[in-house]
Amino acid sequence: MQIEEMAEALGWKLLTENTDTTREVKGCYCGDLLSWVMGRAKADDAWLTVMGNVNAIAVASLADTAGIILVEDAALDADAKARAEQQEIAVYGTSLPAFETALKIASLLG
Amino acid sequence: MSMLQLRYSVPGDDFTRAGEASGDVKHKLKKLGYNPSAIRRVSIAMYEGEINMVIHAGGGEANVDVDPDKVVIVLTDHGPGIADVEKAMQEGWSTAPDNVRSLGFGAGMGLPNMKKYSDEMTIDSVVGQGTTLKMVVYAQSEKS
Numbered sequence: 001m002q003i004e005e006m007a008e009a010l011g012w013k014l015l016t017e018n019t020d021t022t023r024e025v026k027g028c029y030c031g032d033l034l035s036w037v038m039g040r041a042k043a044d045d046a047w048l049t050v051m052g053n054v055n056a057i058a059v060a061s062l063a064d065t066a067g068i069i070l071v072e073d074a075a076l077d078a079d080a081k082a083r084a085e086q087q088e089i090a091v092y093g094t095s096l097p098a099f100e101t102a103l104k105i106a107s108l109l110g
Numbered sequence: 111m112s113m114l115q116l117r118y119s120v121p122g123d124d125f126t127r128a129g130e131a132s133g134d135v136k137h138k139l140k141k142l143g144y145n146p147s148a149i150r151r152v153s154i155a156m157y158e159g160e161i162n163m164v165i166h167a168g169g170g171e172a173n174v175d176v177d178p179d180k181v182v183i184v185l186t187d188h189g190p191g192i193a194d195v196e197k198a199m200q201e202g203w204s205t206a207p208d209n210v211r212s213l214g215f216g217a218g219m220g221l222p223n224m225k226k227y228s229d230e231m232t233i234d235s236v237v238g239q240g241t242t243l244k245m246v247v248y249a250q251s252e253k254s
Contacts, residue, residue: 035161035219038154039226043146051214058129062136062153064146079126087133 001025001108003046003067003090010104012069012092015076019090023066028105030098034059041065046105048098050074052091057083067091071098112175112182114138120160120185122169125213131172132156139176145249151227152181152247158220159185159243165210166190167241183228183245191237199225229253 004021007014014021029041030048034055041047043064049056052070057080060068067090070076076084076091084091094101116138118131136153156172163170167189175182192198199221206216225231228245235241 032214033217033219034214035158035217035223038158039219039223043150053213054126055128055213055215058133058157062129062132062150062157064150064153 006046006105006108007092009108010094010101012094015070015091015093016081016084016089018085018088020088021090023090025066025105025109027109028102029065030102038063048101052076052080054080054083056080057087057089060089061087069094069101071096071101112177114142114176116174116176118172120163120169120172122164122167125164128160128164129157132160135174139181142176147254148181148247148249148251151253152183155224155227155245155247156183158223159183159245161215162220163187163189165206165215179249181247185243186240188240191239191241192233192235193237195233195235227253
């Protein structure tokens with residue numbers, strides 16, 4: 001399922017402009033410690049986190065995740081937004097916690 | 111002589127710029143049509159190295175040699191060196207300061223990740239002089 005379809009189904013708000021929202025989501029990873037994420041997340045995962053800084057964008061790009069979902073209304077820094085748009089990393093926001101968001105993703109991915 | 115030789119200077123104490131070198135390598139490998147799994151392993155391993163140089167060593171240099179069958183990354187800094195390499199290789203062991211942890215780093219996973227994603231890794235570190243870290247990532251590898 002493409003990340004934009006998932007976002008529409010789950011009511012996530014797109015926080016970036018002109019980024020790649022067509023990436024296929026194949027799994028999900030929850031975590032805020034960046035090296036932990038790089039060590040464990042898989043390519044094409046939807047990454048659920050509260051880290052909305054430039055380093056999180058770098059991690060999403062280098063670890064090749066399908067996109068970032070900032071949970072619990074965590075903020076996306078202005079620098080991070082600019083970097084995400086430069087690197088075409090789609091960043092979404094939701095007010096729900098990571099656990100509930102992950103459950104919904106799981107139900108969509110079957 | 112390698113197919114492509116890349117040289118970068120990694121600035122110290124600037125977390126916003128960390129990742130520029132590894133991002134550039136990723137971009138260039140993609141253009142070359144390199145194996146995507148190898149690109150991901152090179153990108154992550156090199157970014158962890160960059161972050162380490164920013165956190166601990168006041169920056170350094172990154173030299174990347176690309177060949178059809180492998181990518182060789184050599185990171186050199188003139189920082190404080192690693193007193194106990196064996197300990198530094200343990201997951202969860204970190205000497206990163208609190209301000210770095212608030213950015214999401216300092217989980218003690220940097221060197222373990224570099225070892226995990228590279229096919230070969232050697233650390234040459236002298237306390238008070240600096241560290242040279244070499245990683246080799248093969249284009250075709252059982253690692254993913």
